Amino acid sequence: xxxxxxxxxxxxxxxxxxxxxxxxxxxxxxxxxxxxxxxxxxxxxxxxxxxxxxxxxxxxxxxxxxxxxxxxxxxxxxxxxxxxxxxxxxxxxxxxxxxxxxxxxxxxxxxxxxxxxx
Amino acid sequence: xxxxxxxxxxxxxxxxxxxxxxxxxxxxxxxxxxxxxxxxxxxxxxxxxxxxxxxxxxxxxxxxxxxxxxxxxxxxxxxxxxxxxxxxxxxxxxxxxxxxxxxxxxxx
Numbered sequence: 001x002x003x004x005x006x007x008x009x010x011x012x013x014x015x016x017x018x019x020x021x022x023x024x025x026x027x028x029x030x031x032x033x034x035x036x037x038x039x040x041x042x043x044x045x046x047x048x049x050x051x052x053x054x055x056x057x058x059x060x061x062x063x064x065x066x067x068x069x070x071x072x073x074x075x076x077x078x079x080x081x082x083x084x085x086x087x088x089x090x091x092x093x094x095x096x097x098x099x100x101x102x103x104x105x106x107x108x109x110x111x112x113x114x115x116x117x118x
Numbered sequence: 119x120x121x122x123x124x125x126x127x128x129x130x131x132x133x134x135x136x137x138x139x140x141x142x143x144x145x146x147x148x149x150x151x152x153x154x155x156x157x158x159x160x161x162x163x164x165x166x167x168x169x170x171x172x173x174x175x176x177x178x179x180x181x182x183x184x185x186x187x188x189x190x191x192x193x194x195x196x197x198x199x200x201x202x203x204x205x206x207x208x209x210x211x212x213x214x215x216x217x218x219x220x221x222x223x224x225x226x
Contacts, residue, residue, distance in 0.1 A: 004161070033212075037159070042205075043214075043216040045213060048213075090159060092162075096212055104167070107152075107164070107212070107214065108164055109154075111160055111161045112160065
């Protein structure tokens with residue numbers, strides 16, 4: 001298994017400001033992703049965090065709003081820019097961790113960052 | 119759209135086996151079946167996955183039908199701590215598409 005940590009765990013922010021969320025993985029990582037979970041909803045994939053290059057965004061998500069960095073294999077950040085109340089959600093990072101002893105890779109999730117925008 | 123269909127909710131008595139079904143009739147040959155659960159808005163927790171053989175680990179068993187069009191996650195002795203939303207995901211890539219999952223409530 002893998003341990004994925006996120007900081008901050010929660011925050012309350014004002015409209016128009018930005019928040020950067022950090023994600024750290026303690027294992028060998030192949031892929032990293034960022035998800036959003038709006039209140040009462042399931043998880044939606046925001047983007048793939050690519051090491052050393054621009055993130056790959058899913059339909060409906062753009063770099064100007066959700067800039068992502070991944071400076072090394074096990075660390076990534078997601079920024080929620082120019083926030084509005086509609087951005088109030090839980091933001092989760094995930095990582096595919098290399099399988100041990102011939103096992104297949106497995107995706108693990110961080111604990112999430114609960115964001116409230118006033 | 120998610121490639122899986124799950125019942126919206128289920129109840130299970132504490133100590134009994136919880137059997138959670140998942141329909142994935144359009145699954146492709148290279149796609150795995152993954153199960154995760156999410157307890158009260160925490161990050162999803164990996165449970166088990168399989169390709170075509172039945173799998174068992176310390177948390178659960180996964181039964182996949184021979185035609186691979188459906189599967190069942192079995193929690194052999196459900197406890198109150200197993201109350202959660204359970205997601206069945208079919209994927210052949212690194213990307214997941216989450217459906218709405220099954221909200222399992224374990225009753226004392």
